[in-house]
Amino acid sequence: MANTVISLRGATKQFGGLVAVDNVSFDVREHEVLGLIGPNGSGKSTTLNLISGALPATDGEISLRGGTITGLPARAIARKGVSRTFQLVRLLPSMNVLENVMAGGVFGHRRRWGQSAERHAMQVLEMIGMADKAKSHVGQLTYIDTKRVELARALSGEPEVLLLDEWLAGLNPTELTEGIDLIHRLRDEGRTIILVEHVMDAIRSLCDNCVVMSSGKKIAEGSTDDVLSDPEVIRAYLGDDDA
Numbered sequence: 001m002a003n004t005v006i007s008l009r010g011a012t013k014q015f016g017g018l019v020a021v022d023n024v025s026f027d028v029r030e031h032e033v034l035g036l037i038g039p040n041g042s043g044k045s046t047t048l049n050l051i052s053g054a055l056p057a058t059d060g061e062i063s064l065r066g067g068t069i070t071g072l073p074a075r076a077i078a079r080k081g082v083s084r085t086f087q088l089v090r091l092l093p094s095m096n097v098l099e100n101v102m103a104g105g106v107f108g109h110r111r112r113w114g115q116s117a118e119r120h121a122m123q124v125l126e127m128i129g130m131a132d133k134a135k136s137h138v139g140q141l142t143y144i145d146t147k148r149v150e151l152a153r154a155l156s157g158e159p160e161v162l163l164l165d166e167w168l169a170g171l172n173p174t175e176l177t178e179g180i181d182l183i184h185r186l187r188d189e190g191r192t193i194i195l196v197e198h199v200m201d202a203i204r205s206l207c208d209n210c211v212v213m214s215s216g217k218k219i220a221e222g223s224t225d226d227v228l229s230d231p232e233v234i235r236a237y238l239g240d241d242d243a
């Protein structure tokens with residue numbers, strides 16, 4: 001069986017009296033695309049924030065290839081090999097596309113500088129179909145292209161694991177097909193990905209396994225087909241009245 005890359009044990013996050021992530025444990029294996037799904041407000045983004053170090057956990061342990069990353073600042077976790085995209089795209093507005101992607105390489109898992117960072121950033125831009133826009137100002141890009149650049153920035157750090165937080169949200173139907181194809185390519189490259197996503201077609205076609213959250217708790221995990229036909233999962237999505 002493939003090696004475990006990310007492991008959560010009893011991960012918990014409280015915001016005052018609210019337990020947004022409640023004693024959650026799961027593993028992500030090498031080359032796995034894991035869907036982290038659940039209704040609005042169930043704690044998915046907060047879980048990603050705990051893994052990336054954007055938020056400190058209140059309790060529990062998170063490890064990367066067996067080494068604990070609990071309590072480390074986000075930049076240290078990025079350095080160790082966890083890259084992410086954000087629900088609201090965060091690019092550096094004064095820099096062009098190539099410079100934004102290079103920044104991911106400079107601050108990422110494998111430190112690259114100067115020409116090496118630039119060469120690698122160009123390779124990533126070619127892979128995601130943005131090489132012709134390398135010198136464009138990020139303010140001139142279409143919405144999907146800003147999302148592509150953010151993904152390229154995350155990839156340019158050569159992460160061990162990529163966290164995608166609703167990367168497909170807000171795309172029109174044509175863009176959505178392109179976006180799903182792009183994540184398929186990452187999957188085919190054997191990348192390890194945690195995908196927080198509401199687009200069920202994407203979950204079905206991309207994810208080997210899913211973890212389902214509801215009100216901060218993990219309520220199911222397993223193969224995507226099994227999980228999506230689990231009555232408790234269906235109830236959590238539809239609400240008790242509709243089940």
Ligand SMILES: Nc1ncnc2c1ncn2[C@@H]1O[C@H](COP(=O)(O)OP(=O)(O)OP(=O)(O)O)[C@@H](O)[C@H]1O
Binds near residue numbers: 018042044
């Ligand atoms: N910084 C914060 N301070 C206080 N409460 C928060 C904070 N971040 C999230 N929450 C609360 O924690 C709960 C879980 O939120 P979270 O964003 O993780 O859910 P989610 O499953 O990602 O939802 P969505 O699918 O709508 O993005 C929600 O009740 C939310 O209001």
